[in-house]
Amino acid sequence: MKILNKIFYLLFFAICLAVLSCKSLPSDKIVSDGESEVNIGAKCRFKEHGMEFSDENFEWKRVQNGLFRCSDGDLGWITDGGSEDYSTTYFVTTLPYSEISLKSVIDTLTFADIPGRYSYYKDKNNVYMVPRPMGSTICIIDGADPKTFKLLNDYFAKDRNNIYMGGSKMDSIDYKTFKTAEDLEYYSKDKNGYYNYGEKIDLQKELEKYPDSKKILRKLERL
Numbered sequence: 001m002k003i004l005n006k007i008f009y010l011l012f013f014a015i016c017l018a019v020l021s022c023k024s025l026p027s028d029k030i031v032s033d034g035e036s037e038v039n040i041g042a043k044c045r046f047k048e049h050g051m052e053f054s055d056e057n058f059e060w061k062r063v064q065n066g067l068f069r070c071s072d073g074d075l076g077w078i079t080d081g082g083s084e085d086y087s088t089t090y091f092v093t094t095l096p097y098s099e100i101s102l103k104s105v106i107d108t109l110t111f112a113d114i115p116g117r118y119s120y121y122k123d124k125n126n127v128y129m130v131p132r133p134m135g136s137t138i139c140i141i142d143g144a145d146p147k148t149f150k151l152l153n154d155y156f157a158k159d160r161n162n163i164y165m166g167g168s169k170m171d172s173i174d175y176k177t178f179k180t181a182e183d184l185e186y187y188s189k190d191k192n193g194y195y196n197y198g199e200k201i202d203l204q205k206e207l208e209k210y211p212d213s214k215k216i217l218r219k220l221e222r223l
Contacts, residue, residue, distance in 0.1 A: 037062045041089030043076060046097050046137075053090065060091055063108050065119070066130065066138070075103035077130070077138045092137035102138070117154040122146040127159075129167040141167045153182045165198050172198070179223040187213075187220050194220065 039060045044053045060068035066078045068091055076091025094101055107123040114120035119130035127144035130137070141149075145159040157164040163173045165186075177191040188195045194203045207217055 039068060039078065039089060041078070041091050043070070043074065043093050044079075044090045045092065045094040045101075046099065048099075057088075058091075064111060065113055065121070067102075067106070067108070067111065069108070073103070075101070075106060075108070077102065079137065094137075096137050096139050105140070106138075114149070114151060116151045120151065120157070122149060131167070139167070143169060152180050153184065155186045156180050156188060170198055179220075181219065181223065184216055184220055187216060189220055189223060 039062070040057050041060055042054045042057050044051055046052075058074075059071040060076065060078075061071075062068050063075075068076050068078055070076060070091070070093075074093050076093045079090050079092055093103070095105065105126065106128075107125055110124040111121060112123070114122060114127075121128040121130075121138070124146065127141045127146050127149045128138050129141055131139070141164060143162065144157075144164065145161065148160040149157060150159070151157045155165055158175075158178070161175070163170045163175055163178050173188075173195075174190040174192060178188060179190070180188040186197045188198075193200050194206070195201060196206065203217060203221060207214055210217075
């Protein structure tokens with residue numbers, strides 16, 4: 001009987017440890033997108049003088065798109081950079097050029113992608129952008145409001161306060177009169193003039209320089 005009691009208490013203790021260890025890991029909203037849900041790879045992070053790569057491999061579970069949760073609770077963005085022969089998968093665990101960890105910033109329960117050509121995401125606190133699908137990390141768009149942020153086309157976005165191009169705030173643009181369209185690519189206008197990649201242009205000279213863009217520029221003129 002004593003032996004059975006010991007076995008019972010050992011099993012009970014083991015179950016408690018397992019439950020506690022599970023609860024210690026953060027809870028994530030897992031979104032399946034058809035890609036592999038589990039990956040093996042090492043960590044890398046930004047340091048003051050460059051990138052630091054670890055040699056130890058971990059198991060990573062996909063949260064959404066390129067965002068993965070490590071078996072030790074860390075959060076990382078998958079990248080194929082790091083090793084010369086690309087044989088090692090690395091997960092960047094910090095914001096770019098910063099030692100601020102992704103797990104201290106990203107709220108995985110509200111993290112979601114913003115549909116579009118480029119990689120935009122948001123959670124309840126921030127709007128994020130991945131400059132390139134691979135070989136990079138996820139960064140915060142400074143000052144962007146996640147509640148009102150929306151894409152205008154593949155190049156421009158706006159929220160309740162600002163216009164953004166490629167994830168950067170356009171301070172020289174007049175917010176109230178700014179206009180572009182889904183098929184106008186990198187062209188835009190406001191009350192002060194016309195713009196190409198955010199640089200002010202003379203519309204007639206632009207037509208002469210790029211005759212193939214006549215249709216786009218005429219549409220911009222009519223906005």
